[in-house]
Amino acid sequence: MKVIPKFYHGVIDYMSGLLLLIAPNVFGFANVGGAAVWIPRIIGLLILLQAMSTDYELGLMKMIPISMHLMADYVISIFMLLSPFLFGFYDDSRTAMILMIAMGMIGLAAAYMTQPRGRPREVMA
Numbered sequence: 176m177k178v179i180p181k182f183y184h185g186v187i188d189y190m191s192g193l194l195l196l197i198a199p200n201v202f203g204f205a206n207v208g209g210a211a212v213w214i215p216r217i218i219g220l221l222i223l224l225q226a227m228s229t230d231y232e233l234g235l236m237k238m239i240p241i242s243m244h245l246m247a248d249y250v251i252s253i254f255m256l257l258s259p260f261l262f263g264f265y266d267d268s269r270t271a272m273i274l275m276i277a278m279g280m281i282g283l284a285a286a287y288m289t290q291p292r293g294r295p296r297e298v299m300a
Contacts, residue, residue: 176288177290177291178288178290179285179290180289180290181231181241181290181291182231182233184231184285184289185226185229185231185233185234186233187281187285188222188226188229188233189223189233191219191222191278191281191282192219192220192221192222192223192226193219193223194219195215195216195218195219195274195278196215196216196219196220196223197219198215198219198271198274199212199215199216199271202270202271202274203270204268204271207268207271209262209264209267210262210263210264211262211264211267214258214262214264214275215271215274215275215278218254218255218258221251222251225239225244229241231244241289241291245286245291248282248285248286249282249283249286252278252280252281252283252286253283254279255275255276255279255282256275256279256283258275259271259275
């Protein structure tokens, strides 16, 4: 069910990228250090760079096709889901673990529900 237009996917990209960048400070796990802090920040930066480089309404450089962007979203989202366990910060910070799992699920849902093409135009009779 593709219900999210590309424009709103771009809004989700920028909002989630910014959230991941500031999350350790906002949600109070910046003092934990290590992977619990740097993984969200690195992924947030990656999401922002990808959003700025994608060929959609909110892209600045328009180098990456939306289909490639969506495939990268799947990979990034799965990585976010697995990162607390791959990097061992599931015990260090429950907040970081919940954040990464929630953002991974949101990323998968957004990628799955995004319309890769523009909205169909209405034909005037």
